Amino acid sequence: MRSHIFTDDFRIEPQWWDVARPASAGGELPARADLLIVGAGLCGLSAARRALDLGAVPVVLDAGAIGGGASSRSGAMASSAQKLLISGAAQGLPTNVVAELVDQHTMALDHIRRTAAEAGIDAGYQASGRLFLAAVPADLARFEGHARILRERGGMRARVIGRTELSAEIATPHYHGGLLVEDFGGLHPSLFAASLAADVARRGGVLRSHARVVSVRREAAGFRVVSTAGTILARQVLFATNGYTDAALPPVRRRIAAVGSFMIATEDMGRDRVKALMPGLRMYSDTKRSLWFFRPSTDGGRILFGARPGIAPSQPRAAAVKLHGFLGTVFPSLRDVRISHAWTGTIAMTRRHVQHIGQYDGIWFAVGCNGSGVVIMPWLGRLAVERLLGHRTAPTVFERIDFGRMPNLAGTSWYVPFAAGAFALGDWLDRKRAGV
Ligand SMILES: Cc1cc2nc3c(=O)[nH]c(=O)nc-3n(C[C@H](O)[C@H](O)[C@H](O)COP(=O)(O)OP(=O)(O)OC[C@H]3O[C@@H](n4cnc5c(N)ncnc54)[C@H](O)[C@@H]3O)c2cc1C
Secondary structure: OOHHHEEEEEEOOOHHHHOOOOEOOOOOOOOEEEEEEEOOOHHHHHHHHHHHHOOOOEEEEOOOOEOOOHHHOOOOEEOOOHHHHHOOOOOOOOHHHHHHHHHHHHHHHHHHHHHHHOOOOOOOOEOOOEEEEOOOHHHHHHHHHHHHHHHHOOOOOEEEEOOOHHHHOOOOOOOOOEEEEOOOEEOOHHHHHHHHHHHHHHOOOEEEOOOOEEEEEEEOOEEEEEEOOEEEEEEEEEEOOHHHOOOOOHHHHOOEEEEEEEEEEEOOOOHHHHHHHOOOOOEEEEOOOOOEEEEEOOOOOOEEEEEOOOOOOOOHHHHHHHHHHHHHHHOHHHOOOOEEEEEEEEEEEEOOOOOEEEEEOOEEEEEOOOOOOOOHHHHHHHHHHHHHOOOOOOOOHHHHOOOOOOOOEOOEOOOHHHHHHHHHHHHHHHHHHHOO
16 A cells, blocks of 8 residues: 555545534434434435425434535535536436426526525535536537537536636646536535534424434324334435435335445645646536546645546545546646545435436435535425425426336445446547547
């Protein structure tokens, strides 16, 4: 193991937690609840806030700390519909469905920006813009079409940046141009989750950490929810468990692939060194199937870099060595920089690469971030609560798209390493064909 790349105080936990560490929430469980929400991430917490707006008192249970799932571990890049367009998820869906999805994602971005601006909410939101980077020249050619959809359908300020102009945006020899969307941004994920949780508690919602829901059984007046912290009779139940969905809701577990994503943070290099590499201080990601994404830390002194590092499932420290290599490929001058933090989190991929809301036997769910959920998952939580409380009568597009099953066996997404290998091979072939 190349230990010289790690700082003396290297830690296996998100750098975000230096500022806001996911907290415990204890106490007796109430015997009854209007609404029981399983999962205290951005989706579950946003759902709880909407329930309070609509007059229902939510009880939110999480198997770990509050906000301790993917929500406090992400790159926290806030964008809308880009996954749909750039990763090609929209292909194969009818045009009107894609248009509805783009509209929903645009509303979701407005929702995050409004929420981040509310009194009492601290999201560390930065309207930085986001730059998508072309891994091969052919990707640059596709950006014009994406920019047009984002401009015309989403009302976004989106423009293509050619290879020669790229150096004004980012000091790298690795990419072939970009798509800049000025309206996208980034936030501080664990601060945001903690702030939403504090708001739920302040308004009378109940939060309990380290309370894993083990089973949910339908009864005459609602549902009997058994958790490791006690049993609750709930009128309604919503699972907001995304990539961490377990045997408590088998039909959803069968329909998502749980995929690990990894990140590192560099040591504090000083804002000037970061700014020299990323003059725009934006959010960045590329077009590879095995996507790389990176950004400055919210204080501007570090670079946070993320990827899914390869075929074999990996531990954060081993993955960090690979990610350090990727960072040096993008920014050769950083081959000597040390890593202070490395961490992982789990996301949910779905067959059609879109998010889903629905219900099985009356138990609601809102899942399927497909790697990009900072903006869309809070919106999904909100929509799901509006539906289950009867405030919204018509199903949204997220309920109408067929969920489709994944080939999971005994609760495991065994094929993920093979898919990762196929993605890496596809990326290598693309670069070879392009001669880059
Ligand atoms: C490394 C990484 C980088 C990412 N970068 C970005 C990014 O830059 N931009 C972006 O948009 N998205 C990004 N994402 C994705 C984003 O973080 C997620 O989409 C989002 O946080 C999902 O929120 P959630 O509330 O749906 O799920 P989570 O935050 O994962 O919460 C689900 C919760 O459910 C709980 N749970 C599960 N089962 C049970 C049970 N039986 N009982 C009780 N509790 C249970 C878990 O403990 C967990 O806390 C990234 C994710 C990772 C891991």
